[in-house]
Amino acid sequence: MDDPDGYFGEDVAARYDDPGSEMSRPEVVGATVDVLADLAGGGRALELGIGTGRIALPLAGRGVPVHGIDMSRAMVARLRAKPGGDAVGVTIGDFATTRVDGTFSVAYLVFNTIMNLTTQEAQVACFRTVAAHLEPGGCFVVEVMVPDLRKLPAGQNVVPFRTSATGWAYDLYDVATQEMSSNYVEVVDGRGSFRSVPFRYVWPAELDLMAQLAGLRLRERWDGWSREPFTSESGQHVSVWEKPAD
Incomplete structure (x- = not known):
């Protein structure tokens, strides 16, 4: 695409925050933020594909310092226009490879965003980039569908x-x-x-192997943010990989 914002230009950004959508429901956002705040444990959080700040802003409102990476200036402009948006640092770039200063207690990708990386090579690179940002004992969290x-x-x-x-x-x-x-x-x-x-769908076991290649190990896998058990009937999962403390 010629648009520097990729597939998430102004036409998408203008209608992305749909209050009637499933992902915008207060209980969905609240459960997501609860998990991420718990994993941050007083440390910093890194959101890959921060978009309009659906999760970053309420997480920052819980006292967690949040930094984001996103290639869409149109989406980030929407974040900046919201209350508290100026307090969230954002780096414009491809979240598969972009590096930012400092280390983080938790990094996360929500709502199938890992699938915006349309090659296995890019998805593997993302895990390695995240591992380089994490503190020892830090976690990488991914919310994504199970291929249907x-x-x-x-x-x-x-x-x-x-x-x-x-x-x-x-x-x-x-x-x-x-x-x-x-x-x-x-x-x-x-x-x-x-x-x-375009997307690239990815299986839970494949993600586990990507994590292993990056030096991370699976800590938790749930059906959703309310930490329900993940089963063979689950249509999505929230997975948590940990960087070993040693």
């Missing part, structure tokens, strides 16, 4: 997830490469638009 391939009958590669008279949204999978995309078709006043965002 059980919805794909043989020969099918599309899973619709929203339909209406004026819009359609569907995920397109390539099971040979783990590449996927979320695609959106909208019709407004008789005019259609199409937007496609």
Whole structure:
């Protein structure tokens, strides 16, 4: 893409903070912040893909110093315009490789953001970058979906997830490469638009191997932020990897 903000330019940033969305519900944000504040333990937090500050701002409001990395200036501008936004440090860059000053007690990626890195190489690099930022005993937390391939009958590669008279949204999978995309078709006043965002889906065991390559070890894995047990029926997971204290 030619847009320096990638797939998260002003058109997306302007409507990203949807108060009616699942991820914006107060109980969802509150549970997420509770876990991250507990893991920070009085130390600093690093958010990869900080976006508009959905999690960073309430976490900072709990007294946790937060620094963020994001390549979208449009999303960061929205963060800056919010109360308390100026108090959160942000570095513009690719969170797979960008380094910032200091070390952190916890680093985190929420809401499938690890999948915005569309190659295995970039995802491995992200784990190594995080490990270099963590203090001994620090944790890396990732919230991400479990690939929902059980919805794909043989020969099918599309899973619709929203339909209406004026819009359609569907995920397109390539099971040979783990590449996927979320695609959106909208019709407004008789005019259609199409937007496609690429991702790379990743399995829990693959993430564990990436962590191992970066010198981290799995500490916890839950179904969600309320720390429910992760099972074979879970559609997502929150995983915590720890940097050994020694």
